[in-house]
Amino acid sequence: xxxxxxxxxxxxxxxxxxxxxxxxxxxxxxxxxxxxxxxxxxxxxxxxxxxxxxxxxxxxxxxxxxxxxxxxxxxxxxxxxxxxxxxxxxxxxxxxxxxxxxxxxxxxxxxxxxxxx
Amino acid sequence: xxxxxxxxxxxxxxxxxxxxxxxxxxxxxxxxxxxxxxxxxxxxxxxxxxxxxxxxxxxxxxxxxxxxxxxxxxxxxxxxxxxxxxxxxxxxxxxxxxxxxxxxxxxxxxxxxxxxxxxxxxxxxxxxxxxxxxxxxxxxxxxxxxxxxxxxxxxxxxxxxxxxxxxxxxxxxxxxxxxxxxxxxxxxxxxxxxxxxxxxxxxxxxxxxxxxxxxxxxxxxxxxxxxxxxxxxxxxx
Numbered sequence: 001x002x003x004x005x006x007x008x009x010x011x012x013x014x015x016x017x018x019x020x021x022x023x024x025x026x027x028x029x030x031x032x033x034x035x036x037x038x039x040x041x042x043x044x045x046x047x048x049x050x051x052x053x054x055x056x057x058x059x060x061x062x063x064x065x066x067x068x069x070x071x072x073x074x075x076x077x078x079x080x081x082x083x084x085x086x087x088x089x090x091x092x093x094x095x096x097x098x099x100x101x102x103x104x105x106x107x108x109x110x111x112x113x114x115x116x117x
Numbered sequence: 118x119x120x121x122x123x124x125x126x127x128x129x130x131x132x133x134x135x136x137x138x139x140x141x142x143x144x145x146x147x148x149x150x151x152x153x154x155x156x157x158x159x160x161x162x163x164x165x166x167x168x169x170x171x172x173x174x175x176x177x178x179x180x181x182x183x184x185x186x187x188x189x190x191x192x193x194x195x196x197x198x199x200x201x202x203x204x205x206x207x208x209x210x211x212x213x214x215x216x217x218x219x220x221x222x223x224x225x226x227x228x229x230x231x232x233x234x235x236x237x238x239x240x241x242x243x244x245x246x247x248x249x250x251x252x253x254x255x256x257x258x259x260x261x262x263x264x265x266x267x268x269x270x271x272x273x274x275x276x277x278x279x280x281x282x283x284x285x286x287x288x289x290x291x292x293x294x295x296x297x298x299x300x301x302x303x304x305x306x307x308x309x310x311x312x313x314x315x316x317x318x319x320x321x322x323x324x325x326x327x328x329x330x331x332x333x334x335x336x337x338x339x340x341x342x343x344x345x346x347x348x349x350x351x352x353x354x
Binding site for chain 1 (some may be wrong): 156175176177178179180182186189190193194197292
């Protein structure tokens with residue numbers, strides 16, 4: 001893996017990390033969900049820095065070049081993150097449905113209450 | 118005297134909703150009390166204005182949930198107000214209100230779910246297009262394989278259920294294309310389901326929610342939902 005590619009990827013990870021921090025401070029991102037992105041960035045940086053050691057593992061698993069392995073595992077982790085998000089989305093949808101129904105019924109009861117007055 | 122609630126989901130039904138409710142009000146009831154609730158599922162047309170102007174009994178959902186979510190709202194309302202029987206009824210004049218007493222009688226006979234069916238008896242002249250009937254037959258066959266019970270009109274939205282199922286549906290009801298899915302759940306739990314002949318009309322206004330390319334997507338989704346309901350619903354066996 002060329003040193004230029006490593007430096008470029010590390011800079012990219014750092015910029016992305018700062019952007020996440022920025023969003024947390026702006027209160028646009030909850031700390032709970034930023035943690036998985038931070039661990040992703042940290043893992044990527046560790047992998048990028050330790051490329052000399054990774055060489056033997058790469059050969060052992062059967063990747064031809066280190067960069068392939070890094071991208072491959074990066075891709076796997078991203079898949080896991082998006083699956084977790086889909087699961088989260090499904091439970092959110094269910095909660096919103098229940099809330100919408102209850103709000104509808106409450107509005108109805110409230111109107112009835114006002115009519116009586 | 119038993120209290121019966123008609124649940125009428127309405128999405129963009131400004132032209133038909135008033136006549137639907139008027140037809141229900143015309144039904145003569147001797148041995149039960151008939152109420153109705155329209156669930157306005159975030160309609161984009163003037164459905165809400167029509168409901169307010171005519172002082173109809175309605176629930177106004179703050180955003181669109183889809184047919185299943187709207188119907189479930191009705192079941193929740195029936196559950197909170199302790200109704201004995203709930204009947205689903207479309208807001209587009211496809212269903213004939215004169216069969217309400219038949220449905221109620223069949224619930225009183227001890228059935229848990231009574232389906233108003235186009236395909237039993239010879240009452241209904243309108244039986245949907247050929248292609249749609251093929252789809253319904255296929256779903257009916259799959260449900261027969263999964264549950265061992267043959268139901269002909271598995272997508273009928275004209276259904277009555279008793280108190281036990283009202284409380285079940287209030288908490289468990291599929292969100293989109295819910296009829297076949299919930300039917301499998303009910304059959305798996307060994308509830309008594311019966312089909313009775315009713316007349317259904319061709320819709321005069323509005324569009325069916327299932328058309329063209331969507332129908333293939335619908336079939337795949339419903340078959341999947343049936344299989345999942347089959348596996349995940351705990352029966353007595």
